[in-house]
Amino acid sequence: xxxSLSKLTEKPNIWPWLLLSPLGIYMLIFFxxxxxxxxxxxxxxxxxxxxxxxxxxxxxxxxxxxxxxxxTAAFVTACxxxxxxxxxxxxxxxxPRTAMLILLLVxxxxxxxxxxxxxxxxxxxGNNGPLIAFLQMIGIESPPQLLFTRxxxxxxxxxxxxxxxxxxxxxxxxxxDPALIRSAESLGAKGFSLFRHVYLPLTAxxxxxxxxxxxxICLGFYVTPVLLGSPREQMIAGLIGHQIEEFLAxxxxxxxxxVLLAVTLVILTIYHRRFGLDKLWG
Amino acid sequence: MNTFMRWAGFLVVLFIxxxxxxxxxxxxxxxxxxxxxPPGYWLGYYRAYFTDxxxxxxxxxxxxIATATMILTMLLVVPATFALVRxxxxxxxxxxxxxxxxxxxxxxxxxxGYYSYFGQLRLVPxxxxxxxxxxxxxxxxxxxxxxxxxxxxxxxxxxxxQSLGANPARTFIHVTLPILRPGLIISALFAFVQSFDETxxxxxxxxxxxxxxxxxxxxxxxxxxxxxxxVISTLLFAIVLVGIVAPYFISTLRSRAPKPSKPTGAH
Amino acid sequence: MTSYLQxxxxxxxxxxFTALSDVNLSVEKGEFVTFLGPSGSGKTTxxxxxxxxxxxxxxxxQVGGQSITQLAPHERNIGIxxxxxxxxxxxxxxxxxxxxxxxRGVSRSQGLKKAEDMLSLVGLKGxxxxxxxxxxxxxxxxxxxxxxxxxxxxxxxxxxxxxxxxKNLREQMQIEIKRIQRxxxxxxxxxxxxxxxxxxxxxxxxxFEKGRIEQAAAPLDIYHRPQTSFVAAFIGESNLIPATxxxxxxxxxxxxxxxxxxxxxxxxxxxxxxxTLLIRPEHIKLSRSPIEGxxxxxxTVETIVNYGDNALVIGRAGDLTMRVRVLGADVVIIKExxxxxxSWTPDSVFVITK
Numbered sequence: 001x002x003x004s005l006s007k008l009t010e011k012p013n014i015w016p017w018l019l020l021s022p023l024g025i026y027m028l029i030f031f032x033x034x035x036x037x038x039x040x041x042x043x044x045x046x047x048x049x050x051x052x053x054x055x056x057x058x059x060x061x062x063x064x065x066x067x068x069x070x071x072t073a074a075f076v077t078a079c080x081x082x083x084x085x086x087x088x089x090x091x092x093x094x095x096p097r098t099a100m101l102i103l104l105l106v107x108x109x110x111x112x113x114x115x116x117x118x119x120x121x122x123x124x125x126g127n128n129g130p131l132i133a134f135l136q137m138i139g140i141e142s143p144p145q146l147l148f149t150r151x152x153x154x155x156x157x158x159x160x161x162x163x164x165x166x167x168x169x170x171x172x173x174x175x176x177d178p179a180l181i182r183s184a185e186s187l188g189a190k191g192f193s194l195f196r197h198v199y200l201p202l203t204a205x206x207x208x209x210x211x212x213x214x215x216x217i218c219l220g221f222y223v224t225p226v227l228l229g230s231p232r233e234q235m236i237a238g239l240i241g242h243q244i245e246e247f248l249a250x251x252x253x254x255x256x257x258x259v260l261l262a263v264t265l266v267i268l269t270i271y272h273r274r275f276g277l278d279k280l281w282g
Numbered sequence: 283m284n285t286f287m288r289w290a291g292f293l294v295v296l297f298i299x300x301x302x303x304x305x306x307x308x309x310x311x312x313x314x315x316x317x318x319x320p321p322g323y324w325l326g327y328y329r330a331y332f333t334d335x336x337x338x339x340x341x342x343x344x345x346x347i348a349t350a351t352m353i354l355t356m357l358l359v360v361p362a363t364f365a366l367v368r369x370x371x372x373x374x375x376x377x378x379x380x381x382x383x384x385x386x387x388x389x390x391x392x393x394x395g396y397y398s399y400f401g402q403l404r405l406v407p408x409x410x411x412x413x414x415x416x417x418x419x420x421x422x423x424x425x426x427x428x429x430x431x432x433x434x435x436x437x438x439x440x441x442x443x444q445s446l447g448a449n450p451a452r453t454f455i456h457v458t459l460p461i462l463r464p465g466l467i468i469s470a471l472f473a474f475v476q477s478f479d480e481t482x483x484x485x486x487x488x489x490x491x492x493x494x495x496x497x498x499x500x501x502x503x504x505x506x507x508x509x510x511x512x513v514i515s516t517l518l519f520a521i522v523l524v525g526i527v528a529p530y531f532i533s534t535l536r537s538r539a540p541k542p543s544k545p546t547g548a549h
Numbered sequence: 550m551t552s553y554l555q556x557x558x559x560x561x562x563x564x565x566f567t568a569l570s571d572v573n574l575s576v577e578k579g580e581f582v583t584f585l586g587p588s589g590s591g592k593t594t595x596x597x598x599x600x601x602x603x604x605x606x607x608x609x610x611q612v613g614g615q616s617i618t619q620l621a622p623h624e625r626n627i628g629i630x631x632x633x634x635x636x637x638x639x640x641x642x643x644x645x646x647x648x649x650x651x652x653r654g655v656s657r658s659q660g661l662k663k664a665e666d667m668l669s670l671v672g673l674k675g676x677x678x679x680x681x682x683x684x685x686x687x688x689x690x691x692x693x694x695x696x697x698x699x700x701x702x703x704x705x706x707x708x709x710x711x712x713x714x715x716k717n718l719r720e721q722m723q724i725e726i727k728r729i730q731r732x733x734x735x736x737x738x739x740x741x742x743x744x745x746x747x748x749x750x751x752x753x754x755x756x757f758e759k760g761r762i763e764q765a766a767a768p769l770d771i772y773h774r775p776q777t778s779f780v781a782a783f784i785g786e787s788n789l790i791p792a793t794x795x796x797x798x799x800x801x802x803x804x805x806x807x808x809x810x811x812x813x814x815x816x817x818x819x820x821x822x823x824x825t826l827l828i829r830p831e832h833i834k835l836s837r838s839p840i841e842g843x844x845x846x847x848x849t850v851e852t853i854v855n856y857g858d859n860a861l862v863i864g865r866a867g868d869l870t871m872r873v874r875v876l877g878a879d880v881v882i883i884k885e886x887x888x889x890x891x892s893w894t895p896d897s898v899f900v901i902t903k
Contacts, residue, residue, distance in 0.1 A: 015365070019365035024377075034396050041398060112519055118503070119515055220390055241485075257394050258391075261387060281382070438633060441602055446700070449623050450623075461637070
């Protein structure tokens, strides 16, 4: 209608600006400036050239790490979906008591620190841990090294990120009107075709939401791959940290950080166009 | 489909639950390194945690930093949320989006920025640097929780208060604030937990001067895997358990109390 | 000027959109006035301007001869009951009622006692300690009413307060609100879009449409002598027939289908003037054959809607759709699809010029 706009021009209201300015100024100084610092360093450290980007985008090591990060994130996302979908289904369609217990468990997992869960996997997969003991018990003489491999870090990441997927899918499933399923059944849909043509499309928004969230977090994951992964198969965040901490290569680290940020923002922008970013974490 | 889903669900429950509970027996283990099942049980590592300053100081630092972060976050976010939820103005869409940006930027990117920028400001091995950085990361989370609450706030309640003779300030104190209290508490709690758990930025900027618990744990896991970590994990796990389960039980007890005649179902 | 509440040329615009244009109204002390109209007609905006939550673009609001236009809502001393009651969820019923007294500096013991008395008046003795969510919809409604009345406001505003209640409870509350309003003698403005509610409760009804007052009159006047075709169509069932005055002095008008017929009333009209004729369905008689001394028209019955004690017969006469209200027992004489005769007397034909 254009009514609200002309209302604005009639009497400019200073209240929102007054309320917003402390946070705005704060974020400018302590969020935007450090971020800009990274951007600037990527071009100027150690000398003002594009050398850092040339190296990051064409160097074999960096290309491998980027590819590795991407594939790992995709794999973790797929596994989270595979693991999360049935559990969300169970939560949404079980008796209230069972559903409540699972919800409690998932919430617990969600709130337990990344570090604690990473540590747990060290225990579970360690050379003196239960999994190795189990493998020996069933007759595998020399069980493979589980810890500090791509396997251990991927498994732990799936475990750590699955709650994001589960919560997203669950919240969509819970809102599905049971009458919709009944009416689909009355129209002759059953078994897999009911799932394929009715239930799955209805839960698609939850899947999209959960997948984007898991994928994006996984792309920038630092703690778990560094602690549990193989040093020879680093992910991008680990490599950035390594460059900064070990070699004080701020320029190179910043350039990688900018590439990581760019990829993340592209994914989130696509999501934002389609669904609105506030839905992702809401 | 249903039976399959049930079995798959059961396996997933096991997958999610096992790593959560395994730290509990580990914390009572008397083994020197990671070993499960533990060869024997004792409380030695609990004593070690509660007497070792190299663990207690980071714990204290984390509590202090998280509390300060929570207060600073709320001071900034509460007025901003009122502005963004209650007012329409030019650039609001952009401001809404900007509120969420710290969630979109990977922590490692921010860590690089803070390491360099706060280094120049001489904030690097100080608690202030960590508090300032953590506040940025807590802002979007506190905002999301609070704005959801504020959007659901019935403005007629404030109108009613005014029609009944309360001026804007008294309306805020007597009506808006008390009704919004649960949202404010949850929002503050999220900010606290975000800071308390934050690892990546803390690894880069907390240094020796303000070592946080996650940083200490990270270093310890990386170097020697001190069994004390199992103790801390168990304690953190216990806090989360109490924090999540207790409110649930209180709310069920409360909702049952006034209506004893309501059928309570099978127990 | 003797009126108690006076609205003078109230206009409200949002940019190019005019929400209210030139609203003038006088309300007497103790009067029960209902604002009736479809949603978006301006009735709630007017109420919000009286309460002070909206600022009029121009115009004046006066209570007891004093302008309150510049006062903030909390300085106006006006009680409001909102559609969703807006009870404070963190306060008990009696604390809710005590709130306006607390704001006026009444001591707690004295204020709570007065609040309890007010709760008794609205029939909630002994419910004071409960929180709003432990009360039924009707009980919450009464608490809201008590809270809006306890500080002896100069005006009571009710914004569709019965909308959320089911039918039986609503009728009970209509009677209850009337009783309380009379016993306190408080000047009341009631907003609703429910015409039967307006009819049964009001001393006067103000019909709003598109930001204007269409008509302000006593309920029966509104029903029998609507001044505009909007009011005629909005209030009750009606047959509105476009016609042209053919002989103003003999009070005869003509419609292409119904031919010429007499109309009642005292308005001065001129020949050739286009008018709308209103005939209420209950004033039309249905019969098999024409009745002497009445205007008779043939109609083909299309639909019969049975209400038990009465029925609505809808049919076509030429290109006009006619609605006829008949008593339940009489409906047996006719079936859908049959042709019959409808008739009326000139004094049930009312002329609307707007």
